[in-house]
Amino acid sequence: xxxxxxxxxxxxxxxxxxxxxxxxxxxxxxxxxxxxxxxxxxxxxxxxxxxxxxxxxxxxxxxxxxxxxxxxxxxxxxxxxxxxxxxxxxxxxxxxxxxxxxxxxxxxxxxxxxxxxxxxxxxxxxxxxxxxxxxxxxxxxxxxxxxxxxxxxxxxxxxxxxxxxxxx
Numbered sequence: 501x502x503x504x505x506x507x508x509x510x511x512x513x514x515x516x517x518x519x520x521x522x523x524x525x526x527x528x529x530x531x532x533x534x535x536x537x538x539x540x541x542x543x544x545x546x547x548x549x550x551x552x553x554x555x556x557x558x559x560x561x562x563x564x565x566x567x568x569x570x571x572x573x574x575x576x577x578x579x580x581x582x583x584x585x586x587x588x589x590x591x592x593x594x595x596x597x598x599x600x601x602x603x604x605x606x607x608x609x610x611x612x613x614x615x616x617x618x619x620x621x622x623x624x625x626x627x628x629x630x631x632x633x634x635x636x637x638x639x640x641x642x643x644x645x646x647x648x649x650x651x652x653x654x655x656x657x658x659x660x661x662x663x664x665x666x667x668x
Contacts, residue, residue, distance in 0.1 A: 506667070510645060513629045514667040518610040519600065520556050521585070521623075522657055524567040524574040526616035527633055530653030543573050546653055552661030553581045559665050562604065566596045568619055593623040614660045616640060616652050631660045 506514075525531050528549055534542040553563045564585025567574045571588075578586040587596040593615075601608060609628035613620070616636040624630040624643055631646040633656035641647055646663065648656040 506646070506663070510629075511667050513645060514612075514664055516610050517561070517612045517629055517664055517668075518606050519562045519564070519585075519604065519612070520553075520661065520664055521564050521566055521597070521600070521611060521613045521627075522660075523613075523615040523617075523620050524565055524569055524577070526636070526652040527614050528565070528574075528577065528653065528657055530651065531616070531635075532653075541571055541573065544653065545577055546655060546658070548655050549653075549657035549661075550577075550581055552658035553583065555665060556661050557582065559668070561664070562606075564600065566590050566593045566613075566623065568593075593620065594626050597623055597626060612660075612664060614648075614657060629664070631663075632656075 528545055529543045556563050562584040564583045565578050566587040568590055569588060575586055575588050585600050590596040608626050611627045612629040613623050613627045614631040615624050616633050618639055630644040631648060632640045632644045633648050633652035635651040648659045650656040650659045
């Protein structure tokens, strides 16, 4: 990401970030679900997005996911990437953010979140830096600080992670 593409105000917001959080479906995945003949649900994750979280952790950020999904797929992905926070089945993402901030002593303004759909709206408004994949719904694109060039499941999270890392 070219620093010239984002303004000074946005770089200032990013500089304060300590915790980086993400939705799962539509951000870490393309939002599609595959069911096998036994009814088992499968999801496809992008390894470049995974490396984005590894690089964030190496740079000293704490990372996590907050998802309304109750399947173990999201939990397993978070565990494999050694996420600090894994909130699955969260019907109130702002409440999950409150709990993470209380646990860490970090303020909302020092948290970033990337989400793609209306169930992410309130947390996107609450955090210090918000982003959405290129294919997010219009209501989300209207409120976020940054819209990724990449789509969900196709590198949007990596773009978000790199933007934060490179603007510290």
